Amino acid sequence: MASFLFGAAGFVLAMVALGLFVILQRPAEVDHMMAAQLLGTGGVAILVLLAAATETPPIVDVALLLALFAAFAAVAFVRSASGSTSESRETASGG
Amino acid sequence: MKLAFDIFTVVLVTAGALFFLAGTVGLIRFPDSLTRLHALTKVDNLGLGLVVLGLLPQANGVFGALKLVSIWLLVQLSGAIVTQLIAGAVRQRGPQG
Amino acid sequence: MNAANLFGLCGAALVGFGLYGLVTNPEPLRKILAFNLLGSGVFLVFGVVSRRAAASGLGGDPVPQAMVITAIVVAFAATAMAIALVLRLLQETGRSTLNADNPGGTNTDRGNS
Protein backbone atom coordinates (compact mmCIF):
# COMPACT_ATOMS: atom_id res chain seq x y z
CA MET A 1 0.00 0.00 0.00
CA ALA A 2 2.74 2.43 0.97
CA SER A 3 4.58 2.10 -2.31
CA PHE A 4 1.35 2.68 -4.26
CA LEU A 5 0.76 5.88 -2.31
CA PHE A 6 4.36 6.99 -2.88
CA GLY A 7 3.90 6.30 -6.56
CA ALA A 8 0.73 8.40 -6.61
CA ALA A 9 2.55 11.22 -4.78
CA GLY A 10 5.35 11.02 -7.35
CA PHE A 11 2.83 11.15 -10.20
CA VAL A 12 1.13 14.23 -8.77
CA LEU A 13 4.58 15.79 -8.25
CA ALA A 14 5.39 15.16 -11.91
CA MET A 15 2.10 16.82 -12.91
CA VAL A 16 2.83 19.82 -10.67
CA ALA A 17 6.33 20.09 -12.15
CA LEU A 18 4.97 19.97 -15.69
CA GLY A 19 2.30 22.51 -14.84
CA LEU A 20 4.86 24.85 -13.25
CA PHE A 21 7.09 24.54 -16.30
CA VAL A 22 4.21 25.48 -18.62
CA ILE A 23 2.99 28.33 -16.40
CA LEU A 24 6.39 29.93 -15.89
CA GLN A 25 7.23 29.64 -19.59
CA ARG A 26 4.38 31.90 -20.61
CA PRO A 27 5.09 35.63 -20.76
CA ALA A 28 1.87 36.92 -19.14
CA GLU A 29 2.01 37.79 -15.44
CA VAL A 30 -1.49 36.44 -14.87
CA ASP A 31 -0.26 33.01 -15.90
CA HIS A 32 2.51 33.23 -13.32
CA MET A 33 -0.04 33.98 -10.61
CA MET A 34 -1.58 30.55 -11.13
CA ALA A 35 1.58 28.96 -9.70
CA ALA A 36 0.36 29.40 -6.13
CA GLN A 37 -2.96 27.80 -7.07
CA LEU A 38 -1.15 24.85 -8.57
CA LEU A 39 0.88 24.33 -5.39
CA GLY A 40 -2.23 24.87 -3.28
CA THR A 41 -3.96 21.85 -4.77
CA GLY A 42 -1.07 19.70 -6.01
CA GLY A 43 1.18 20.29 -3.01
CA VAL A 44 -1.64 19.48 -0.60
CA ALA A 45 -2.39 16.27 -2.51
CA ILE A 46 1.30 15.27 -2.37
CA LEU A 47 1.48 15.94 1.37
CA VAL A 48 -1.69 14.03 2.32
CA LEU A 49 -0.46 11.11 0.19
CA LEU A 50 2.93 11.22 1.96
CA ALA A 51 1.20 11.39 5.35
CA ALA A 52 -0.77 8.23 4.58
CA ALA A 53 2.20 6.46 2.99
CA THR A 54 4.62 7.08 5.86
CA GLU A 55 1.88 6.87 8.51
CA THR A 56 2.95 10.21 9.99
CA PRO A 57 -0.29 12.11 10.77
CA PRO A 58 1.48 15.44 11.59
CA ILE A 59 2.32 15.81 7.88
CA VAL A 60 -1.39 16.57 7.37
CA ASP A 61 -0.81 19.76 9.40
CA VAL A 62 1.84 20.81 6.87
CA ALA A 63 -0.78 20.32 4.15
CA LEU A 64 -3.15 22.54 6.14
CA LEU A 65 -0.59 25.35 6.38
CA LEU A 66 0.35 24.93 2.72
CA ALA A 67 -3.28 25.38 1.71
CA LEU A 68 -3.64 28.47 3.90
CA PHE A 69 -0.44 30.15 2.73
CA ALA A 70 -0.93 29.29 -0.94
CA ALA A 71 -4.17 31.29 -0.79
CA PHE A 72 -2.40 34.10 1.08
CA ALA A 73 0.44 34.18 -1.46
CA ALA A 74 -2.04 34.27 -4.35
CA VAL A 75 -3.69 37.34 -2.81
CA ALA A 76 -0.26 38.96 -2.54
CA PHE A 77 0.44 38.12 -6.21
CA VAL A 78 -2.76 39.68 -7.47
CA ARG A 79 -2.41 42.71 -5.23
CA SER A 80 1.15 43.57 -6.24
CA ALA A 81 0.77 42.99 -9.97
CA SER A 82 1.24 46.25 -11.83
CA GLY A 83 -1.73 48.52 -12.15
CA SER A 84 -3.93 46.88 -9.57
CA THR A 85 -2.82 48.67 -6.44
CA SER A 86 -3.64 52.00 -4.91
CA GLU A 87 -0.30 53.61 -5.76
CA SER A 88 -1.69 56.99 -6.76
CA ARG A 89 -3.89 57.31 -3.71
CA GLU A 90 -1.09 56.29 -1.43
CA THR A 91 1.49 58.70 -2.76
CA ALA A 92 -1.07 61.45 -2.52
CA SER A 93 -1.58 60.89 1.18
CA GLY A 94 1.98 59.80 1.99
CA GLY A 95 4.62 62.14 3.35
CA MET B 1 -12.46 -5.80 5.10
CA LYS B 2 -8.96 -4.34 5.02
CA LEU B 3 -8.64 -5.52 1.43
CA ALA B 4 -11.89 -3.80 0.46
CA PHE B 5 -10.68 -0.54 2.01
CA ASP B 6 -7.38 -0.84 0.20
CA ILE B 7 -9.08 -1.41 -3.16
CA PHE B 8 -11.31 1.62 -2.46
CA THR B 9 -8.19 3.71 -1.78
CA VAL B 10 -6.34 2.49 -4.87
CA VAL B 11 -9.30 3.14 -7.19
CA LEU B 12 -10.07 6.63 -5.88
CA VAL B 13 -6.47 7.82 -5.59
CA THR B 14 -5.83 6.62 -9.14
CA ALA B 15 -8.92 8.50 -10.33
CA GLY B 16 -7.69 11.60 -8.49
CA ALA B 17 -4.25 11.33 -10.06
CA LEU B 18 -5.88 11.08 -13.49
CA PHE B 19 -7.72 14.32 -12.80
CA PHE B 20 -4.40 15.98 -12.00
CA LEU B 21 -3.18 14.69 -15.36
CA ALA B 22 -6.26 16.16 -17.05
CA GLY B 23 -5.66 19.50 -15.31
CA THR B 24 -2.09 19.65 -16.56
CA VAL B 25 -3.13 18.71 -20.09
CA GLY B 26 -5.65 21.54 -19.93
CA LEU B 27 -2.94 23.91 -18.73
CA ILE B 28 -0.82 22.97 -21.74
CA ARG B 29 -3.52 22.84 -24.38
CA PHE B 30 -5.97 25.63 -23.62
CA PRO B 31 -5.50 28.81 -25.64
CA ASP B 32 -6.00 31.67 -23.16
CA SER B 33 -5.53 32.54 -19.51
CA LEU B 34 -9.17 32.26 -18.43
CA THR B 35 -9.65 28.76 -19.79
CA ARG B 36 -6.33 27.67 -18.32
CA LEU B 37 -7.41 29.04 -14.96
CA HIS B 38 -10.63 27.10 -15.29
CA ALA B 39 -8.77 23.86 -16.06
CA LEU B 40 -6.34 24.37 -13.21
CA THR B 41 -8.86 25.15 -10.49
CA LYS B 42 -11.84 23.00 -11.25
CA VAL B 43 -10.06 19.84 -12.31
CA ASP B 44 -7.31 19.94 -9.70
CA ASN B 45 -9.79 20.55 -6.90
CA LEU B 46 -11.78 17.53 -8.03
CA GLY B 47 -8.56 15.52 -8.17
CA LEU B 48 -7.68 16.58 -4.63
CA GLY B 49 -11.20 15.70 -3.49
CA LEU B 50 -10.91 12.19 -4.91
CA VAL B 51 -7.45 11.72 -3.34
CA VAL B 52 -8.79 12.85 0.05
CA LEU B 53 -11.85 10.61 -0.27
CA GLY B 54 -9.62 7.70 -1.19
CA LEU B 55 -7.36 8.29 1.82
CA LEU B 56 -10.23 8.43 4.35
CA PRO B 57 -10.07 4.67 5.16
CA GLN B 58 -6.32 5.06 5.80
CA ALA B 59 -6.73 8.05 8.13
CA ASN B 60 -6.10 7.57 11.82
CA GLY B 61 -9.47 7.73 13.53
CA VAL B 62 -12.51 9.89 12.96
CA PHE B 63 -10.63 13.10 13.78
CA GLY B 64 -7.91 12.38 11.26
CA ALA B 65 -10.57 11.81 8.60
CA LEU B 66 -12.40 15.00 9.61
CA LYS B 67 -9.17 16.97 9.34
CA LEU B 68 -8.55 15.64 5.83
CA VAL B 69 -12.06 16.59 4.72
CA SER B 70 -11.77 20.07 6.25
CA ILE B 71 -8.45 20.65 4.46
CA TRP B 72 -10.16 19.78 1.20
CA LEU B 73 -13.01 22.17 2.00
CA LEU B 74 -10.48 24.89 2.82
CA VAL B 75 -8.64 24.38 -0.47
CA GLN B 76 -11.96 24.28 -2.32
CA LEU B 77 -13.26 27.53 -0.84
CA SER B 78 -10.04 29.53 -0.93
CA GLY B 79 -9.20 28.18 -4.38
CA ALA B 80 -12.54 29.28 -5.79
CA ILE B 81 -12.20 32.79 -4.36
CA VAL B 82 -8.56 33.21 -5.37
CA THR B 83 -9.46 32.11 -8.89
CA GLN B 84 -12.05 34.89 -9.00
CA LEU B 85 -9.35 37.36 -7.97
CA ILE B 86 -6.94 36.18 -10.68
CA ALA B 87 -9.74 36.22 -13.25
CA GLY B 88 -10.46 39.80 -12.18
CA ALA B 89 -6.82 40.65 -12.86
CA VAL B 90 -7.07 39.01 -16.28
CA ARG B 91 -10.14 41.04 -17.15
CA GLN B 92 -8.55 44.25 -15.94
CA ARG B 93 -5.32 43.86 -17.86
CA GLY B 94 -6.40 41.92 -20.90
CA PRO B 95 -5.19 38.42 -21.75
CA GLN B 96 -1.67 39.57 -22.64
CA GLY B 97 -1.09 41.44 -19.34
CA MET C 1 22.49 7.52 -2.30
CA ASN C 2 19.96 8.03 0.47
CA ALA C 3 17.44 10.83 0.78
CA ALA C 4 19.57 12.77 3.26
CA ASN C 5 22.61 12.92 0.97
CA LEU C 6 20.42 13.80 -2.01
CA PHE C 7 18.88 16.81 -0.29
CA GLY C 8 22.30 17.70 1.09
CA LEU C 9 23.68 17.95 -2.44
CA CYS C 10 20.58 19.91 -3.41
CA GLY C 11 21.35 22.33 -0.56
CA ALA C 12 24.98 22.64 -1.67
CA ALA C 13 23.88 23.47 -5.23
CA LEU C 14 21.38 26.03 -3.90
CA VAL C 15 24.15 27.73 -1.92
CA GLY C 16 26.10 27.95 -5.19
CA PHE C 17 23.12 29.41 -7.12
CA GLY C 18 22.35 31.86 -4.35
CA LEU C 19 25.94 33.07 -4.18
CA TYR C 20 26.02 33.49 -7.96
CA GLY C 21 22.83 35.53 -7.92
CA LEU C 22 24.14 37.62 -5.04
CA VAL C 23 27.32 38.45 -6.94
CA THR C 24 26.01 39.00 -10.46
CA ASN C 25 22.50 40.44 -10.06
CA PRO C 26 22.68 44.23 -9.98
CA GLU C 27 19.24 44.97 -8.50
CA PRO C 28 19.20 45.11 -4.68
CA LEU C 29 15.89 43.27 -4.44
CA ARG C 30 17.24 40.41 -6.53
CA LYS C 31 20.30 40.31 -4.31
CA ILE C 32 18.07 39.94 -1.25
CA LEU C 33 16.18 37.17 -3.01
CA ALA C 34 19.43 35.39 -3.90
CA PHE C 35 20.62 35.76 -0.33
CA ASN C 36 17.44 34.06 0.90
CA LEU C 37 18.06 31.23 -1.57
CA LEU C 38 21.60 30.88 -0.22
CA GLY C 39 20.27 30.82 3.32
CA SER C 40 17.71 28.12 2.64
CA GLY C 41 20.46 26.04 1.03
CA VAL C 42 22.45 26.28 4.25
CA PHE C 43 19.35 25.31 6.25
CA LEU C 44 18.89 22.27 4.02
CA VAL C 45 22.47 21.18 4.69
CA PHE C 46 21.72 21.59 8.39
CA GLY C 47 18.63 19.44 7.95
CA VAL C 48 20.82 16.72 6.51
CA VAL C 49 23.08 16.92 9.57
CA SER C 50 19.96 16.49 11.70
CA ARG C 51 18.59 13.59 9.63
CA ARG C 52 21.89 11.77 9.74
CA ALA C 53 22.03 11.98 13.52
CA ALA C 54 18.69 10.20 13.90
CA ALA C 55 18.66 8.21 17.14
CA SER C 56 16.38 7.15 19.99
CA GLY C 57 13.46 6.45 17.65
CA LEU C 58 13.38 10.01 16.30
CA GLY C 59 13.50 10.87 12.60
CA GLY C 60 16.32 13.32 13.23
CA ASP C 61 18.28 15.15 15.88
CA PRO C 62 15.87 17.76 17.30
CA VAL C 63 18.63 20.25 18.23
CA PRO C 64 19.60 21.26 14.65
CA GLN C 65 15.89 21.31 13.75
CA ALA C 66 15.16 23.79 16.51
CA MET C 67 18.10 25.90 15.35
CA VAL C 68 16.81 25.92 11.77
CA ILE C 69 13.37 27.08 12.95
CA THR C 70 15.00 29.94 14.83
CA ALA C 71 17.15 30.72 11.79
CA ILE C 72 14.17 30.88 9.41
CA VAL C 73 12.44 33.43 11.63
CA VAL C 74 15.60 35.51 12.02
CA ALA C 75 16.22 35.37 8.25
CA PHE C 76 12.72 36.75 7.75
CA ALA C 77 13.43 39.61 10.15
CA ALA C 78 16.70 40.39 8.33
CA THR C 79 14.91 40.31 4.96
CA ALA C 80 12.28 42.73 6.22
CA MET C 81 15.03 45.07 7.40
CA ALA C 82 16.92 44.86 4.09
CA ILE C 83 13.78 45.57 2.07
CA ALA C 84 12.95 48.54 4.26
CA LEU C 85 16.47 49.87 3.53
CA VAL C 86 16.02 49.45 -0.23
CA LEU C 87 12.65 51.19 -0.15
CA ARG C 88 14.08 54.06 1.87
CA LEU C 89 16.88 54.36 -0.67
CA LEU C 90 14.23 54.62 -3.37
CA GLN C 91 12.38 57.24 -1.38
CA GLU C 92 15.51 59.35 -0.86
CA THR C 93 17.17 59.11 -4.24
CA GLY C 94 14.38 58.04 -6.56
CA ARG C 95 16.41 55.10 -7.71
CA SER C 96 16.97 51.59 -6.53
CA THR C 97 20.56 50.88 -7.37
CA LEU C 98 23.74 50.33 -5.42
CA ASN C 99 25.87 51.40 -8.35
CA ALA C 100 28.19 54.12 -7.04
CA ASP C 101 29.06 55.36 -10.56
CA ASN C 102 25.51 56.47 -11.21
CA PRO C 103 25.17 60.22 -11.24
CA GLY C 104 22.46 61.77 -9.13
CA GLY C 105 22.94 59.45 -6.22
CA THR C 106 24.76 62.06 -4.17
CA ASN C 107 22.40 61.83 -1.25
CA THR C 108 23.93 60.68 1.99
CA ASP C 109 21.30 58.04 2.53
CA ARG C 110 22.89 55.32 0.49
CA GLY C 111 22.12 51.82 1.70
CA ASN C 112 25.12 49.59 2.09
CA SER C 113 23.18 46.37 2.38
Added chain:
Amino acid sequence: MTILSVFDIGLAVLILGIGVWTIAAREAFAAVIGFVVYGLLLSIAWVRLSAVDVALTEAAIGGGMTGMLMLGAVARLRLAKGNDTRASLPVRLAAGVLCALVAAGLATAILSPPEAIPTLAPMVMENLAQSGLGNPVAGVLFVYRALDTLLEKVVLILALLGVWSLAPDSVWGGIPGLRLYAQRSSTLTFLAQLLPPLGIVVAIYMCWVGAKEPGGAFQGGTVLAAMWLLVMIAGLRSVPSIDQRWLRLLLVVGPVIFLAIGIAGMVLATAFLAYPAGYAKPLIVAVEFALTLSIGVALGLLAAGPPERVQRP
Protein backbone atom coordinates in the same frame (compact mmCIF):
# COMPACT_ATOMS: atom_id res chain seq x y z
CA MET D 1 16.06 2.25 -7.34
CA THR D 2 12.83 2.37 -5.37
CA ILE D 3 9.76 4.49 -6.04
CA LEU D 4 10.73 6.51 -3.01
CA SER D 5 14.12 7.54 -4.34
CA VAL D 6 12.53 8.46 -7.68
CA PHE D 7 10.18 10.77 -5.77
CA ASP D 8 13.06 12.35 -3.86
CA ILE D 9 15.16 12.85 -6.99
CA GLY D 10 12.22 14.42 -8.80
CA LEU D 11 11.58 16.76 -5.87
CA ALA D 12 15.26 17.77 -5.63
CA VAL D 13 15.45 18.43 -9.39
CA LEU D 14 12.25 20.50 -9.26
CA ILE D 15 13.56 22.57 -6.33
CA LEU D 16 16.84 23.19 -8.14
CA GLY D 17 14.99 24.15 -11.31
CA ILE D 18 12.82 26.68 -9.48
CA GLY D 19 15.94 27.96 -7.69
CA VAL D 20 17.64 28.61 -11.05
CA TRP D 21 14.47 30.31 -12.33
CA THR D 22 14.46 32.59 -9.28
CA ILE D 23 18.01 33.70 -10.03
CA ALA D 24 17.72 33.88 -13.81
CA ALA D 25 14.20 35.30 -14.35
CA ARG D 26 14.23 38.61 -16.18
CA GLU D 27 11.38 40.27 -14.29
CA ALA D 28 11.56 40.73 -10.52
CA PHE D 29 7.86 39.82 -10.23
CA ALA D 30 8.44 36.44 -11.88
CA ALA D 31 11.50 35.86 -9.69
CA VAL D 32 9.50 36.45 -6.50
CA ILE D 33 6.75 34.11 -7.68
CA GLY D 34 9.47 31.55 -8.27
CA PHE D 35 10.69 32.14 -4.73
CA VAL D 36 7.22 31.57 -3.22
CA VAL D 37 6.84 28.32 -5.17
CA TYR D 38 10.33 27.38 -4.04
CA GLY D 39 9.42 27.94 -0.39
CA LEU D 40 6.28 25.81 -0.67
CA LEU D 41 8.22 23.00 -2.41
CA LEU D 42 10.99 23.21 0.16
CA SER D 43 8.49 22.40 2.90
CA ILE D 44 7.81 19.09 1.13
CA ALA D 45 11.57 18.46 1.15
CA TRP D 46 11.64 19.10 4.91
CA VAL D 47 8.85 16.55 5.33
CA ARG D 48 11.05 14.06 3.48
CA LEU D 49 13.88 14.87 5.92
CA SER D 50 11.54 13.95 8.84
CA ALA D 51 11.60 17.52 10.11
CA VAL D 52 7.88 18.31 10.24
CA ASP D 53 8.34 21.29 12.58
CA VAL D 54 10.71 22.89 10.09
CA ALA D 55 8.36 22.06 7.22
CA LEU D 56 5.56 23.95 8.97
CA THR D 57 7.79 26.98 9.54
CA GLU D 58 9.11 26.96 5.98
CA ALA D 59 5.63 26.74 4.43
CA ALA D 60 4.45 29.64 6.58
CA ILE D 61 7.45 31.98 6.51
CA GLY D 62 9.46 30.92 3.46
CA GLY D 63 6.43 30.62 1.23
CA GLY D 64 3.81 33.00 2.51
CA MET D 65 5.32 35.82 4.53
CA THR D 66 8.63 36.40 2.72
CA GLY D 67 6.79 36.30 -0.60
CA MET D 68 4.28 38.88 0.58
CA LEU D 69 7.09 41.12 1.87
CA MET D 70 9.01 40.95 -1.41
CA LEU D 71 5.94 41.41 -3.61
CA GLY D 72 5.18 44.64 -1.79
CA ALA D 73 8.70 45.83 -2.59
CA VAL D 74 8.42 44.71 -6.24
CA ALA D 75 5.26 46.74 -6.69
CA ARG D 76 7.01 49.87 -5.42
CA LEU D 77 10.24 49.35 -7.30
CA ARG D 78 8.33 49.06 -10.58
CA LEU D 79 8.00 52.84 -10.53
CA ALA D 80 11.73 53.42 -10.36
CA LYS D 81 13.61 51.66 -13.08
CA GLY D 82 17.22 51.64 -12.02
CA ASN D 83 19.70 51.84 -14.87
CA ASP D 84 21.66 48.90 -13.55
CA THR D 85 23.82 47.09 -16.00
CA ARG D 86 24.23 43.37 -15.69
CA ALA D 87 27.70 42.21 -14.78
CA SER D 88 29.96 41.66 -17.77
CA LEU D 89 30.61 38.18 -19.12
CA PRO D 90 34.09 37.69 -17.59
CA VAL D 91 32.78 38.75 -14.19
CA ARG D 92 29.87 36.37 -14.52
CA LEU D 93 32.17 33.54 -15.57
CA ALA D 94 34.52 34.18 -12.66
CA ALA D 95 31.56 34.32 -10.27
CA GLY D 96 30.22 31.09 -11.74
CA VAL D 97 33.53 29.31 -11.18
CA LEU D 98 33.78 30.64 -7.63
CA CYS D 99 30.24 29.56 -6.78
CA ALA D 100 30.75 26.13 -8.34
CA LEU D 101 33.86 25.73 -6.16
CA VAL D 102 31.92 26.69 -3.02
CA ALA D 103 29.09 24.29 -3.90
CA ALA D 104 31.57 21.51 -4.69
CA GLY D 105 33.33 22.06 -1.38
CA LEU D 106 30.05 21.83 0.50
CA ALA D 107 29.07 18.72 -1.47
CA THR D 108 32.36 17.05 -0.57
CA ALA D 109 31.78 17.85 3.08
CA ILE D 110 28.29 16.33 2.88
CA LEU D 111 29.45 13.16 1.17
CA SER D 112 32.21 12.51 3.71
CA PRO D 113 30.42 12.27 7.05
CA PRO D 114 32.38 11.94 10.28
CA GLU D 115 32.99 8.42 11.52
CA ALA D 116 31.10 8.87 14.76
CA ILE D 117 28.11 11.04 13.96
CA PRO D 118 27.50 13.42 16.87
CA THR D 119 23.91 13.45 18.09
CA LEU D 120 22.11 14.99 21.01
CA ALA D 121 18.87 13.10 20.34
CA PRO D 122 19.36 10.50 23.15
CA MET D 123 20.05 13.25 25.70
CA VAL D 124 16.96 15.17 24.59
CA MET D 125 14.75 12.08 24.83
CA GLU D 126 16.19 11.11 28.22
CA ASN D 127 15.18 14.39 29.82
CA LEU D 128 12.06 15.17 27.81
CA ALA D 129 9.74 13.29 30.17
CA GLN D 130 10.61 15.68 33.04
CA SER D 131 9.26 18.66 31.12
CA GLY D 132 5.97 16.91 30.34
CA LEU D 133 6.28 17.79 26.66
CA GLY D 134 5.91 15.25 23.87
CA ASN D 135 7.51 17.16 21.02
CA PRO D 136 11.30 16.99 21.24
CA VAL D 137 11.75 20.12 19.09
CA ALA D 138 9.53 22.13 21.46
CA GLY D 139 11.57 20.66 24.28
CA VAL D 140 14.77 21.99 22.76
CA LEU D 141 13.23 25.39 22.02
CA PHE D 142 11.65 25.98 25.42
CA VAL D 143 13.68 23.90 27.87
CA TYR D 144 17.27 23.24 26.83
CA ARG D 145 17.86 26.23 24.59
CA ALA D 146 15.29 28.59 26.09
CA LEU D 147 17.83 31.44 26.08
CA ASP D 148 18.15 31.22 22.29
CA THR D 149 14.39 31.35 21.89
CA LEU D 150 14.13 34.33 24.22
CA LEU D 151 16.89 36.19 22.39
CA GLU D 152 15.28 35.40 19.06
CA LYS D 153 12.16 37.26 20.19
CA VAL D 154 14.42 40.16 21.12
CA VAL D 155 15.93 40.01 17.63
CA LEU D 156 12.45 40.22 16.11
CA ILE D 157 11.67 43.32 18.16
CA LEU D 158 15.05 44.88 17.35
CA ALA D 159 14.49 44.25 13.63
CA LEU D 160 11.08 45.88 13.92
CA LEU D 161 12.64 48.90 15.65
CA GLY D 162 15.19 49.03 12.83
CA VAL D 163 12.45 48.99 10.19
CA TRP D 164 10.47 51.65 12.02
CA SER D 165 13.50 53.88 12.47
CA LEU D 166 13.84 54.08 8.67
CA ALA D 167 10.74 56.24 8.60
CA PRO D 168 11.27 59.98 7.98
CA ASP D 169 11.00 62.04 11.16
CA SER D 170 7.77 63.69 10.07
CA VAL D 171 5.79 60.46 10.09
CA TRP D 172 7.31 58.80 13.16
CA GLY D 173 4.58 57.06 15.08
CA GLY D 174 2.40 57.08 11.99
CA ILE D 175 0.69 54.38 9.97
CA PRO D 176 2.73 51.69 8.18
CA GLY D 177 2.60 52.00 4.40
CA LEU D 178 0.99 48.65 3.79
CA ARG D 179 -0.17 48.55 0.21
CA LEU D 180 -3.92 48.25 0.16
CA TYR D 181 -6.10 46.87 -2.54
CA ALA D 182 -7.11 49.59 -4.97
CA GLN D 183 -10.79 48.97 -5.51
CA ARG D 184 -12.81 47.55 -2.68
CA SER D 185 -13.19 44.20 -4.34
CA SER D 186 -16.09 42.14 -3.05
CA THR D 187 -14.23 38.92 -3.84
CA LEU D 188 -11.28 39.87 -1.67
CA THR D 189 -13.60 41.09 1.06
CA PHE D 190 -15.28 37.71 1.07
CA LEU D 191 -11.93 35.92 1.31
CA ALA D 192 -10.83 38.23 4.13
CA GLN D 193 -14.05 37.45 5.98
CA LEU D 194 -13.88 33.72 5.41
CA LEU D 195 -10.22 32.88 5.93
CA PRO D 196 -9.28 34.68 9.19
CA PRO D 197 -11.71 32.81 11.48
CA LEU D 198 -10.36 29.55 10.07
CA GLY D 199 -6.82 30.88 10.40
CA ILE D 200 -7.31 31.81 14.05
CA VAL D 201 -8.55 28.31 14.79
CA VAL D 202 -5.52 26.89 12.96
CA ALA D 203 -3.18 29.20 14.92
CA ILE D 204 -4.64 28.11 18.27
CA TYR D 205 -4.47 24.50 17.16
CA MET D 206 -0.81 24.87 16.08
CA CYS D 207 0.07 26.47 19.38
CA TRP D 208 -1.79 23.88 21.44
CA VAL D 209 -0.58 20.83 19.55
CA GLY D 210 2.99 22.17 19.67
CA ALA D 211 3.58 20.72 23.13
CA LYS D 212 2.90 17.18 21.97
CA GLU D 213 3.40 17.03 18.22
CA PRO D 214 5.03 19.24 15.56
CA GLY D 215 3.79 22.83 15.71
CA GLY D 216 4.23 25.64 18.18
CA ALA D 217 4.38 29.35 18.78
CA PHE D 218 6.30 30.26 15.61
CA GLN D 219 3.91 28.54 13.25
CA GLY D 220 0.83 29.73 15.09
CA GLY D 221 2.16 33.28 15.24
CA THR D 222 2.90 33.33 11.52
CA VAL D 223 -0.65 32.19 10.71
CA LEU D 224 -2.02 34.97 12.93
CA ALA D 225 0.20 37.53 11.19
CA ALA D 226 -0.91 36.39 7.75
CA MET D 227 -4.59 36.61 8.68
CA TRP D 228 -4.13 40.07 10.18
CA LEU D 229 -2.38 41.26 7.01
CA LEU D 230 -5.14 39.79 4.86
CA VAL D 231 -7.82 41.69 6.78
CA MET D 232 -5.82 44.93 6.50
CA ILE D 233 -5.07 44.49 2.79
CA ALA D 234 -8.74 43.96 2.06
CA GLY D 235 -9.50 47.18 3.95
CA LEU D 236 -11.79 45.55 6.51
CA ARG D 237 -9.64 46.92 9.34
CA SER D 238 -7.52 50.01 9.13
CA VAL D 239 -3.77 49.72 9.58
CA PRO D 240 -2.96 50.87 13.14
CA SER D 241 -0.45 53.63 13.70
CA ILE D 242 2.64 52.35 15.47
CA ASP D 243 2.35 54.58 18.52
CA GLN D 244 -0.80 52.79 19.71
CA ARG D 245 -0.29 51.53 23.23
CA TRP D 246 -2.15 48.22 22.75
CA LEU D 247 0.06 47.44 19.76
CA ARG D 248 3.27 47.92 21.71
CA LEU D 249 1.84 46.00 24.66
CA LEU D 250 1.02 43.02 22.45
CA LEU D 251 4.51 43.19 20.93
CA VAL D 252 6.30 42.79 24.24
CA VAL D 253 3.86 40.67 26.25
CA GLY D 254 5.37 37.36 25.05
CA PRO D 255 9.03 38.16 25.72
CA VAL D 256 8.16 39.85 29.04
CA ILE D 257 6.25 36.84 30.34
CA PHE D 258 9.04 34.56 29.13
CA LEU D 259 11.63 36.72 30.89
CA ALA D 260 9.54 36.94 34.08
CA ILE D 261 9.21 33.17 34.26
CA GLY D 262 12.92 32.91 33.54
CA ILE D 263 13.81 35.26 36.40
CA ALA D 264 11.33 33.50 38.71
CA GLY D 265 13.23 30.33 37.87
CA MET D 266 16.27 31.74 39.63
CA VAL D 267 14.31 31.87 42.88
CA LEU D 268 11.84 29.01 42.57
CA ALA D 269 14.01 26.59 40.61
CA THR D 270 17.70 26.13 40.07
CA ALA D 271 18.70 28.67 37.46
CA PHE D 272 17.67 31.44 35.07
CA LEU D 273 15.01 30.07 32.66
CA ALA D 274 14.68 26.85 34.68
CA TYR D 275 11.15 25.71 35.45
CA PRO D 276 10.06 24.55 38.96
CA ALA D 277 9.65 20.78 39.04
CA GLY D 278 6.15 19.67 38.07
CA TYR D 279 5.11 23.05 36.66
CA ALA D 280 7.17 22.93 33.47
CA LYS D 281 4.39 22.06 31.05
CA PRO D 282 1.74 24.59 32.16
CA LEU D 283 4.39 27.33 32.27
CA ILE D 284 5.66 26.45 28.79
CA VAL D 285 2.13 26.40 27.38
CA ALA D 286 1.46 29.83 28.93
CA VAL D 287 4.68 31.21 27.46
CA GLU D 288 3.83 29.71 24.07
CA PHE D 289 0.41 31.35 23.99
CA ALA D 290 1.81 34.77 24.90
CA LEU D 291 4.62 34.34 22.38
CA THR D 292 2.18 33.37 19.63
CA LEU D 293 0.43 36.72 20.05
CA SER D 294 3.70 38.68 20.14
CA ILE D 295 5.20 36.84 17.17
CA GLY D 296 2.00 37.37 15.19
CA VAL D 297 2.03 41.13 15.81
CA ALA D 298 5.80 41.43 15.22
CA LEU D 299 5.78 39.49 11.93
CA GLY D 300 2.70 41.35 10.69
CA LEU D 301 4.30 44.73 11.42
CA LEU D 302 7.61 43.66 9.86
CA ALA D 303 5.73 42.75 6.68
CA ALA D 304 3.76 46.02 6.79
CA GLY D 305 6.96 48.08 6.74
CA PRO D 306 7.92 51.44 8.20
CA PRO D 307 5.30 54.13 8.88
CA GLU D 308 4.59 56.35 5.88
CA ARG D 309 1.78 58.69 6.82
CA VAL D 310 0.36 60.21 9.97
CA GLN D 311 -3.18 59.88 11.14
CA ARG D 312 -5.32 62.48 9.46
CA PRO D 313 -7.43 64.41 11.96
